[in-house]
Amino acid sequence: MADDEDQESKTESPSEKKMRDAAEHGNLPISREAPLFATTLAFYIYFVFFMPQGVATLYQTLRDLMEKPDQWIIGTGTDVISLFVHLGWSMAAMLGPALLLFMLFGLTQSFAQHLPSFVLDRITPKMERLSLIGGIGRMFSVMGFVEFGKSLFKIIVVAIIMFVSMRGQYFGALDAMLSDPQIIFVKLSDIVQEMLIIVLFATGLLTVMDLGWQRYNWYQKLRMTRQEVKDEHKQSQGDPVVKARQRSAQRDQARRRMMNNVPRATMIITNPTHFAVALRYVRTEMEAPIVLAKGQDLIALKIREIAEENNxxxxxxxxxxxxxxxxxxxxxxxxxIFYKAVAEIVQRLYAADSKNKRRLR
Structure with a gap:
């Protein structure tokens, strides 16, 4: 009940970050029916295209062994090894393609769903997985009922396939066995092929439905509450309050550095009280004046005070x-654009300096 209420509060779509984090921890939508479909398809291909030749090869080997025993001299240990090697190659010729097909189709269905990745969390032992109460809860959850429904569907499908296939072929196979026993293998092969085709169709349909359900259920479980969206935004973008404090601290630091440069100025231009701009110009060091500090209102007054203290x-x-x-x-x-106006002030400054020097003489 608590899980249902928690799920109802998740009204927001999952963010890209949450889906990416889920994928990194191995939480991905995976169809459990895809391996069954891949295995069935691999067996069908093997049964139709490879198994007849493999069985024929093994049958011929065993037939030669039984009908022509004089060709198989077993007098030493080497002869026994040679016989088993020959039989082994015959078995490999029959079963080798099956193993390769099962491996190929198994890897293909896995890669088709998701690229392989090593996730330590998936193999780390967790106590909640051993919890009896948790296990019972999973059994009676939505996923538990879905898995039960899929299993029931597969049982029903197999039963229907067996009934339909055998009902139409039973008497025909029985008549063929009585008239020509060798035809029974052909009849059985036809029956198995027909059953495999129906199973392929059923498992393919079930795989598509299951994959859609798994993706939907995975997406629903990753949905977020509004508070989670806000918290994630704060983590990714930074807490607005913290960022405001950081910006304020940066401004204070820049202001202190600027005020420390005021004593290096050669002139202050004011409004006279609302604005103040501190300029430095040394004819032998620079081509044009540089703004060392500027301020408005209280900062402008502070610049004036520092200027007066430093003459x-x-x-x-x-x-x-x-x-x-x-x-x-x-x-x-x-x-x-300010050269002319500032040049006039510089001239006044130099004129005042010259006058002061003459007075000192």
């Missing part, structure tokens, strides 16, 4: 301060 000239030019604050980034050279 850095402050020039009031509201239009220039607003424009540079909006268009020039910190640690960037000012664009050419």
């Amino acid at each position: 850095i000239p402050i020039f009031e030019d509201p239009p220039l301060a607003r424009s540079m604050f909006a268009q020039v980034s910190v640690d960037s050279v000012i664009p050419p």
Whole structure:
């Protein structure tokens, strides 16, 4: 009941990450009927195309052994080994193709469903798998009823096949055996082929239905609640609160680094109170001024305070301060559109320096 309520709360489709994680842990939709279909198909091909020749070869070997014993001299151990080797090759000629076909079709059906992968979780012992209560719960779950239905379907199909095939062929095979005993093998071969064809059709249909059901059930089990979707989004994209704190810390760090550069400025351009831009220009070191710091309101006032503490000239030019604050980034050279306005301030700065030097003389 708890599982049903939990499943009802899963209203969201599974994310790609959840399906990928499930695949990495070996949780994949696999049809248990596909191996039966592959085995039946392999046996049908073997029975029709390979078995007659193999049986004929083995039959001829045994016939020669019985009818011509003088050709098989068994006087030493080597002769015995030679006889068994010959019989072994005859058996291999009959059974070898069957083994190869079963292996080939078994691998093909497995690869057709999913590529092979080694998953440690699938072979790690888990106590819940040994739980009696858990086992009973699985027996009476939806999957348990589905597996029971498939088994019942296979039993019914086999019974119907046996009834239909034998009902039409029984008396014909009996008459053939009485008239010509050698024909009985041909009749039996026809009956077996007919049964195999019907079994192939039934198992193929069951495999397709089972594969569709397995995929549907797998998808339903991976569905997520809204909270799970939110939690996964936080894990993949990052918690918005944490990211906001990180961005705030980064801004604070950048602001502290910027304010530490203010004492290196050669001039401050202000609004006068709302904006402040700290520039550094040394004619022998650079071709154009560089913005070391900029700020608005409280940060602008802090830049002015640092400038006053370090005796850095402050020039009031509201239009220039607003424009540079909006268009020039910190640690960037000012664009050419500001050359003329800044050059006038630089001239005023040099003129003031020259006047101060003359006063000192």
